[in-house]
Amino acid sequence: MLTGHRQIRNQLHQVIDLLLMMLCLYLAHTIRRHLGEEFVLRRTVMFREQLLLAGAIIVIGHYSLKVQGFYRRTIGSSPAGVFWTAVRAMSVCVLIVLAGLYVLDVRDVNRATIFIFAGLSVIAVWLFDMAWEALTVMAAHRRNQRTAVLVGSPAENQGIVDLIREHPEWSLAVLAQLNLSVQSADDLEKLLREKPVDLVIFTSGKSSLSEVESAILACEVEGVEAWLVADFVRxxxxxxxxxxxxxxxxxxxxxxxDVSWALLFxxxxxxxxAAVLLMLFSPLMLAVAVTIKLSxxxxxxxxxxRCGVRGRIFTMLKFRxxxxxxxxxxxxxxVFNEMDGPVFKIARDPRITGIGRFLRRTSLDELPQLVNVLKGEMSLVGPRPLPVKEVKQFKSPWQRRRLSMKPGITCLxxxxxxxxxxxxxxxxxxxxYIDTWSxxxxxxxxxxxxxxxxxxxxAH
Structure with missing residues (x-):
């Protein structure tokens, strides 16, 4: 989870830096031209060669930043340290480009533009890095925090608590701490059922194998991530x-x-x-609303x-x-229930209104759930959200794993x-669907x- 979010942020950061360096190269061209010199390349160099050289400069600059560790730093690094890392990277970039031009005997390139590009790039990537860090921390505070349960001795748990406090960008909050030497896997299972838990971190390797395995299996049943410092659990x-x-x-x-570009997409x-469909169907939804009200x-x-992801409760909307x-x-x-299990279904439910039968047969009653999708409570595709009371009546623990993914309007x-x-x-x-999702x-x-x-x- 943490690595997934960090990789996505890091990759997006690098893409934006590449775009910034493209802009800096264009500005360097423009500045040099207004100083009375030709564009970076003189007219004797073909347009295709200009593009190749520009691309080479940007790629070298980008990899110089990576090699210098610009993207490996953590939140809270010294702004001065970040600045000098950018200076070193761009200096390496200038040296490589100048050496390449010398070796290839390219004489029609204005070297001053390369220095201007390097200076502008240092300022641009450094300022953006500061803004990116601030936005990352701000976003972590604004979005719903992911919750974690720590399992281990108090001393070992405290080390993880300190790390979480030092890294607000993780958007992680410690919900509870358990010690398997005092408590059992049943206590963890009860906590997972009663609270919305996103991950469980096992901080101690001193617990017995059977205790840890029982706790891990409790997490598996709930679809909750389990982190530990061992590889002995199957x-x-x-x-x-x-x-x-x-x-x-x-x-x-x-x-x-896991968190990925595909899941973000x-x-x-x-x-x-959902926004597009709401706009398209708004006249139809208005007509349905008026018909329901009049009928x-x-x-x-x-x-x-209804129960959403990890058991979080939300209010699902439908046309009545x-x-x-x-x-x-x-x-x-x-006594007339036709569905086995805790779910209640009747083919000819006497409570359904005349217009209601039409709405259910055509699934028009589900259209308001597009609002739930727009709010982030549901997805277009995902396991159907069940009423809270029906989820509480699940008899087999494995059934609760369906709560590990955001519910949807349609699914298998x-x-x-x-x-x-x-x-x-x-x-x-x-x-x-969860196990084969793509x-x-x-x-x-x-x-x-x-x-x-x-x-x-x-449809009933």
Whole structure:
């Protein structure tokens, strides 16, 4: 998790620095021209050669920054130290470029422009680095903090607590600390069920193998990342991966997709797609809202608390398709439940209104969930969010791992038959989606959802 976020920030930082150096090279050309000299290259040099030389200068400058450790520093480094690192890198860049021009006997290049480029680049990348650090820390404070549980002795836990305090850019908060020599894996399992936990860090290697293994398996069931300083635990689902925290090697057991460019693209696509769809369907949604209001008493929207990622509770929106007191009447209808497991489904539910049957058959009642997607509470594709009370009634612990990924409007369950599929198979399809997730899988599910919606397949 930490490495994933850090790599993304680092790569984005480098891309922006490359763009800044392109701008600096253009400004250097312009400045030198206004000083009465030709552009960087004289007219005897062809345009293609100009582009090649410009590209070479920028690439050399970029790799000089990398070699000098400009991108390996941590938040809180001395601004003066960062500045002199940039100076050293650009000095190396100038020396390499000048040496290359000399060896290749290129005489039609204005050397002064290269020095101007180097000076501008030092200032640009240094100022941007300072701004980038400030924005990183600010963003870490503004976004929801990821929560961690530390498992180990108080002294070993304190070392990790100190590291977390020194690095606010991690956006990590210690939710609780456990000691397996005093407490058990059952205490950890209870905590994971009651609190939204993003990762568990095992800080001690002194606990017995059985205790650590039980605790790791509890994390696996919940779909929570587990970090430890050992490699002796075997899991059936979680994928082990190496990570590190300030030089401390960690083995991470992931049973859900890790932070990556693909996952970030999914999030961006979700919000942009939701915004576009809301604009496109706004006239239709207005018509549906008016029809609901005129056809039955009660609110237009149905709001219900659902379990989101890691069990975080959010209010899911739907167009109301039932009578206003539907939830109060559910208890008397439980004997007619056609779905196994804790989920309640009836093919001919008497609480559904006339317009509600049409909305459900066409899935138009789901359109308000685009607002949930826009807010970041849901995704376009992901396991369907279940009511909180139904999640609490899960009988098999493995079913809770579906909470390890953001819920969605459609998923494998929808395109495989929806209400015609049993609860156990539904849960297995959700876990199959999590274990095999890719952008291509999301794209295929979205394409297959269209005919399912149009045909009303499996809709109650």
């Amino acid at each position: 899991t059936s689902i979680a994928r082990p991966a190496m990570d590190e925290m300030m030089g401390k090697p960690m083995i991470v057991f992931r049973s859900a997709p 999914k999030g961006a696509f979700d919000r942009i797609g 039955s008493r009660g609110p237009v929207l149905f709001r219900q608390e 398709s039932m009578v206003s007191d539907a939830e109060q009447r559910q208890a008397e209808l439980m 369950w929808q395109i495989a038959g929806r209400n015609t599929i049993g609860f156990e198979e539904w849960m297995r399809l959700d876990l199959q 952008l291509w899988l999301d794209f295929r599910i979205l394409l297959k959802t269209l005919p399912v919606v149009l045909m009303g397949k499996g």
